Amino acid sequence: MLKVENLTKMFGGLAAVHDVSVEFEARGINAIIGPNGAGKSTFFNLISGVHKPTSGRILIDGQDVSRMRCDQVARLGVGRTFQTTHLFEQATVLDNLIVGHRLRTRSGLWDVLVNSRRLQREERECRDKARAALDFVGLAHLENRVVLDISQEERKRVAFALALATEPKLVLLDEPAAGVNPEETEGLARLIRKMAEHGLTVCLIEHKMDMIMGLADKIMVLNYGEKIAEGTPAEIKADPTVIEAYLGSDHDAAA
Amino acid sequence: MHRLASLLSGRGSRLFLLACALVFPLLAKSEYQVYVMASAFIWAIAVYGLNIITGYCGQLNLAHGGFFAIGAYALAILTADHGWNFWPAFVAAALVAAAVGALVGLVSLRLKEHFFAIFTLCVGFIIYLLIDKWEELTHGAVGIRGIAAPDGLGLVDFSQTVPFYYLALAFLVLAIWFAGRLAASLLGRTFMAIRNGDALAQSLGIDLMRNKLLAFVLSTTYAGVAGALYASMIRFVGPEEANPNHTFDMITYLLVGGFGTLFGPLAGTVGIVWITQSLQFLEDYRMIIFGPLIVVLVIFMPRGVVGTFLGWKLRKDTEAARAKGPRAGAKVAPAKEANTNA
Ligand SMILES: Nc1ncnc2c1ncn2[C@@H]1O[C@H](COP(=O)(O)OP(=O)(O)OP(=O)(O)O)[C@@H](O)[C@H]1O
Ligand SMILES: [Mg+2]
Numbered sequence: 001m002l003k004v005e006n007l008t009k010m011f012g013g014l015a016a017v018h019d020v021s022v023e024f025e026a027r028g029i030n031a032i033i034g035p036n037g038a039g040k041s042t043f044f045n046l047i048s049g050v051h052k053p054t055s056g057r058i059l060i061d062g063q064d065v066s067r068m069r070c071d072q073v074a075r076l077g078v079g080r081t082f083q084t085t086h087l088f089e090q091a092t093v094l095d096n097l098i099v100g101h102r103l104r105t106r107s108g109l110w111d112v113l114v115n116s117r118r119l120q121r122e123e124r125e126c127r128d129k130a131r132a133a134l135d136f137v138g139l140a141h142l143e144n145r146v147v148l149d150i151s152q153e154e155r156k157r158v159a160f161a162l163a164l165a166t167e168p169k170l171v172l173l174d175e176p177a178a179g180v181n182p183e184e185t186e187g188l189a190r191l192i193r194k195m196a197e198h199g200l201t202v203c204l205i206e207h208k209m210d211m212i213m214g215l216a217d218k219i220m221v222l223n224y225g226e227k228i229a230e231g232t233p234a235e236i237k238a239d240p241t242v243i244e245a246y247l248g249s250d251h252d253a254a255a
Numbered sequence: 256m257h258r259l260a261s262l263l264s265g266r267g268s269r270l271f272l273l274a275c276a277l278v279f280p281l282l283a284k285s286e287y288q289v290y291v292m293a294s295a296f297i298w299a300i301a302v303y304g305l306n307i308i309t310g311y312c313g314q315l316n317l318a319h320g321g322f323f324a325i326g327a328y329a330l331a332i333l334t335a336d337h338g339w340n341f342w343p344a345f346v347a348a349a350l351v352a353a354a355v356g357a358l359v360g361l362v363s364l365r366l367k368e369h370f371f372a373i374f375t376l377c378v379g380f381i382i383y384l385l386i387d388k389w390e391e392l393t394h395g396a397v398g399i400r401g402i403a404a405p406d407g408l409g410l411v412d413f414s415q416t417v418p419f420y421y422l423a424l425a426f427l428v429l430a431i432w433f434a435g436r437l438a439a440s441l442l443g444r445t446f447m448a449i450r451n452g453d454a455l456a457q458s459l460g461i462d463l464m465r466n467k468l469l470a471f472v473l474s475t476t477y478a479g480v481a482g483a484l485y486a487s488m489i490r491f492v493g494p495e496e497a498n499p500n501h502t503f504d505m506i507t508y509l510l511v512g513g514f515g516t517l518f519g520p521l522a523g524t525v526g527i528v529w530i531t532q533s534l535q536f537l538e539d540y541r542m543i544i545f546g547p548l549i550v551v552l553v554i555f556m557p558r559g560v561v562g563t564f565l566g567w568k569l570r571k572d573t574e575a576a577r578a579k580g581p582r583a584g585a586k587v588a589p590a591k592e593a594n595t596n597a
Contacts, residue, residue, distance in 0.1 A: 048458060074460035082458075088451045090558075090566055092573070099444040103460025109469060112440045113433070123441055144573055166459055 001026035001201050002047070002170060007056035009042055009225075016042040018225040019056070024218065026169075029192060029202045031212045033236075034222035035245065040205045041083060043222065044172045047203075048080050049073035060170065075103050079168030081159045083175050083205075087147045093158055094143040097130035098123075100165025126165075133161035136198075137191060153184040160191065171195065173204040177211055189215050213237070221245070264568060276424055280417045289420050295528040296423040297484045300430045302508050302520040304477025307434065309506075310515035311443060312470035313450025315368075317502055318359065318375040321382030322475040324497035326352045326482025328386060328393060331492045334403035341406040345483050352479020353472050360471035364464060367453065376499070383497040398493030402486050419488055426484060427521075430477060435517050437473075446470050450515070511552055513559025522561050 002024040009017040017039045024030045032040050045051045047058055049070035058066045065073050087096050105126065111119035134140055137157040142150060147158070156176055163171055176192070177185045189211050196202050206212050212219065213233040221229040221236060223245045229236055236242055280289045305319045329348035333339040339347070363374045386393045393399070404414035411418045437443045445466050448456040457463055486492050505524075512523025530548075534541035556563040 050454065050457070069462075070457040071460045071462045074458055080458050082455065086452050086455055088447070090569075092569070099441070099448045099461075100459055102441055102445055102448070105441060107441055109442065109473075112437055112442050115436065119440060126441060144576055146569060146573055149570075149573070162459070 001061060002203070003059040003062075004047070005057045005059070007043075007046060007058065008054045009039075009046055009051055010054045015225045017046060017053075017222075020222070020225075020227045021056075022220050022227060022230060024201060024203060026201050027196060027199055028217040029196050029204070029215055031216035031219045032203065032205045032222060033207070033209075033212060033219060038222040039225040040222055041174055042225075044080065044174055044203070044205065047073075048078055048172060071103070074166060074168075077167070077169040078172065079163035079166045079170070080172040081156075081163050081174060081176060083178070085155050085159045087155060087158060087162075089148045090146065092144050092146055093134065093139065093150065094127075094130055096147060096158060097134060097162055097165055098126045100133065100162045101126040101129040101167070103166055104129075129165050129167075130161070133164040134158075136164060136194075137161045153180045153188070156180060156188065157191065160195075164195075168200065170201045170203065173202065175205050175207065177206060177208050185211055261568070264565070273428070280420055286416050290416050291528065291532055292525075293416070293420040293423045293488060294485070295525045296420075296427045297481050297488065298505065298508070298528065299521050299524040300423075300427055300484070301478045301481035302505050302512075302524050303430045303434050304474040304481070305505050305509055306474075306515065306520050307437070307446070307477065308467075308470045308474035310509060310513075310519070311438060311450060312446040312467060314364070314467060314471070315372040315506075316375050316471070316474065317372050317499070317506075318379040318382065319474070319478055319505055320499055320501035321379040321497055322352050322356060322478035323482040323485070323501060324382060324386060324492075325355055325475075326479030327486035327492045327496050328399070328482075329479070330483040330486045331399040331402045332392065334487075335399050335401040339403075341403045341487065344403070345405070345480075345487075348483035349476055349479045352482070353476040356472045356475025356479075357468065359475075360468045364467045364471060379497075379499045379502055383494065383499060386497045387494040393494075396494060398491055400491050402490045402492065404490065405484075405487050413487075414490075423484060423488070426480065430480075431517065431521065434520075438517055442466075442469075447515070507549060509559070511549065511559055513562030513565075516559065516561040516565060519559050519561040523559065526560075 004020060004022050007017055007020045008015060020043065032043060034040055042051065046053050047065075049065065049068050049072065053066050056066070057064055060073075060076060060078065063076065065076060068076075105122040107116070107119040107122050110116070131140070131143065134143055137160050139154060139157050139161070142154060147155065150158070160173070160176070173192070177188050180188065185208060192202055192204065192215060216233055219229075219231060219233060219236045220227055221239075221242050228245055229239045229242045231239070279292060283289045283292070301319065301323050304322075305316065308314050308316045326348045329351040330344050333344035333347055334341060359375075359378055363371055363378065366374050387395060389395070404412075405419070405422055407413050407418065413419045413422055445456075445461055448459060448461055449463060449466060453463055482496070485496075508523035508527050509520055510523070511527060512521065513519030530545070531541070534544060537544070552560075558566060
């Protein structure tokens with residue numbers, strides 16, 4: 001589904017991602033872990049087209065996306081959330097979500113001028129899609145609430161719903177459980193599993209090890225931009241290089 | 256209070272506003288007041304344009320006054336120097352503003368945030384300098400006289416203040432109508448997603464350049480139409496029309512009324528034009544009152560008069576819906592549009 005070949009990204013002299021090759025299967029949950037600054041977010045930014053790779057290729061279902069713009073990649077079916085959620089706080093939850101399906105619509109200026117049938121239909125579709133996505137993440141009851149008034153965990157779910165409204169086949173989640181309590185983390189883990197069960201390929205970055213270990217089918221470990229290990233949770237737990245990287249960087253992963 | 260708020264943002268209040276505007280010339284104390292109101296309407300049209308690129312799409316365009324001047328000069332040159340009829344010249348003026356907007360947008364919209372603002376500030380100055388120095392085309396500091404008044408096709412004489420007032424009102428209504436339709440549409444939502452953040456918008460598959468360019472061209476077209484109307488009202492244009500100060504005036508109108516709201520441009524422009532008029536006797540000292548007034552407004556109402564009102568109303572609506580129990584939530588459907596569409 002997602003195949004990365006010798007991917008490298010240099011920022012000036014710094015190799016944020018260095019010669020990473022990896023393959024992720026469809027419908028699986030894949031985790032990317034590593035200490036702070038390891039290049040995890042950069043890896044996501046490369047896949048989603050925010051950054052152009054310095055070298056290497058990214059293939060999604062066999063199609064090379066490494067030279068594509070962000071919005072083109074999104075249209076191909078890559079949805080994502082960011083490390084920090086930025087929703088429009090002064091608007092309602094539903095209003096935030098409606099634009100999520102915009103990429104599957106075609107109405108332009110002319111449709112607005114004459115209020116065309118197509119525009120009306122597409123607006124209905126966007127609204128339905130937004131409601132469906134909100135329902136999927138379990139927040140149907142919040143559709144008319146102002147984002148300012150909902151909790152951190154609810155915002156995370158809204159951000160998921162926004163990504164889902166784009167009808168992705170691959171979703172990239174950057175630290176979805178950061179800043180939420182353990183109980184809510186479990187809820188989010190269940191939601192992520194539900195996404196995979198509905199046929200999505202999930203890639204997530206996370207620091208919370210117990211969540212990852214229980215959730216992921218496959219884990220890739222990055223350190224200083226390089227892939228130092230890859231495998232099932234059990235394999236990763238037992239891998240001496242991983243243990244060393246984590247202990248060496250004084251990280252809480254040992255927990 | 257809440258009921259009053261609903262009344263204020265409903266359809267009825269729009270019709271009431273329109274009725275007020277229609278009878279205004281009959282109630283005005285002097286022709287001069289009608290004239291001031293007509294010019295306020297024209298500036299409001301330009302501010303509606305600024306609201307599209309800056310209010311909805313989030314790109315602070317500091318060349319807006321320049322495009323107003325381009326519209327004014329295009330009409331002036333075509334009617335006074337080339338003897339065009341008013342309406343073809345008027346359409347051409349809008350098209351010129353749109354075309355120059357497309358060119359400027361293609362270059363400037365590659366820049367982000369304050370870089371875009373600074374670049375457009377420079378564009379505004381360049382437009383001013385061109386108009387001031389390019390004497391063969393613009394007659395430089397002398398300006399252009401003999402601009403055609405709007406052609407009433409033998410039915411009305413738009414060189415008279417009151418008929419012109421109604422013409423300006425008609426264009427204003429058209430401008431608001433389109434802005435309202437835009438803001439409520441998927442296209443408006445696309446612009447607002449960009450305002451909310453380039454990165455997130457792009458991750459939703461929104462082509463930034465294409466949408467920003469469209470918003471920019473729409474805004475310069477509004478400015479061009481307003482400028483052409485202005486030239487045909489004053490019947491004279493000079494380089495002063497392109498003074499970058501006009502841009503800052505318009506930003507102030509929008510700031511006070513409320514960025515990204517449908518009635519903010521109108522409230523801000525008409526409000527400030529009249530406050531300025533009533534402080535006229537203070538001459539330049541009026542800034543002593545005016546400056547602090549705006550500072551206070553921006554501190555206490557960062558989203559402008561209309562924006563603050565709508566934010567407050569949205570909160571009340573959702574609270575009311577929650578008080579009625581979860582199922583009633585669905586009934587508030589029209590209210591959620593209030594934030595962008597009232
Ligand atoms: N746009 C950029 N320009 C320059 N350097 C960057 C840029 N983005 C990231 N970096 C650098 O690349 C390295 C990897 O950053 P990245 O954000 O990918 O780390 P991360 O693994 O996501 O870390 P964290 O766990 O803290 O989120 C860091 O040293 C960072 O400073
Ligand atoms: Mg990161």
